Amino acid sequence: MHQQIADFAADKPTSDTPSLPLWEAAMRQAVQAERDRQIALALCGYERALAIAQCLIDAPPAGRADDCLAALVVSHLNLADLRVAQGDPNAAAPVLCHAHETLIALSLDAARPASLRQAALRHGRETYVALIRHISRHGPHPLITRALADADAALHGASPARH
Template sequence: MHQQIADFVSPTSDTPSLSLWETAMRQAVKAERDRQTALSLAGYERALSIAQRLIDAPPAGRADDCLAALVVSHHNLADLRVAQGDPNAAAPLLCRVHETLIALSLDAARPASLRQAALHHSRETYVALIRHIARHGPHPLINCAIAGGDAALNGASPARH
């Protein structure tokens, strides 16, 4: 089984690409569908690793696609954790991607296209956080991620009148 997982997750290329991410994601989804949880977990983690590296250097004109890959990777991994009966393990994944997007949207050193795409996708991650609370109850990490994102985007202190 360990060799099967190693074969499944070993990169075919050192250079991250959206096609490499798509391949990893398709393999992970198929493994999950086939109820091969360990393979699915390894595949989702590989896809996440590829997506994270893509954010460091997104291909020209593909910032939005790279951020979508990052969000999908986190969310699929979180969904798998919930399906395994561990919603508490899903919460940090949901928080991490939301916090990453907020930070990217505010990073003036990043290209405007990446910052705009990050802000756009942060709406999806916000909804995922709220949905997780609605389905599984409050979670302190999620509360912090929501509050932190709101403070970062709207100023740390309330407006004075």
């Protein structure tokens, strides 16, 4: 099995430069490994795809910011789904929270282009729904509660005044 994981990690396009095609290849491999019930390989693939997506966010190709954010969200959601499928919904919660927190931070980062910030807000709806869905299926989780409250405060301003 360890050799399969090493082979899986090495089975990638010749370029190590993060790109959407590299992310797509990693994601396809991970999905296929999950279908084949090779969970360790799937986990490795989803983590690799997530690492590529995170690099793409730091320097998205021109005109592809939305695609890079979608890759980031899909990577997180697939990784979280795999954790749930493994019977560990508690391990999925931090993955979902990280996705949502990353998008909120990007949407508020004035140093980022407006197009990326707006796309981060749009994709933040997906991660918000994923957090709510996780709570409805698996019960409350303190990390999710905090992530939702922090996002609300960041987006709407924490105000002690009640309305």
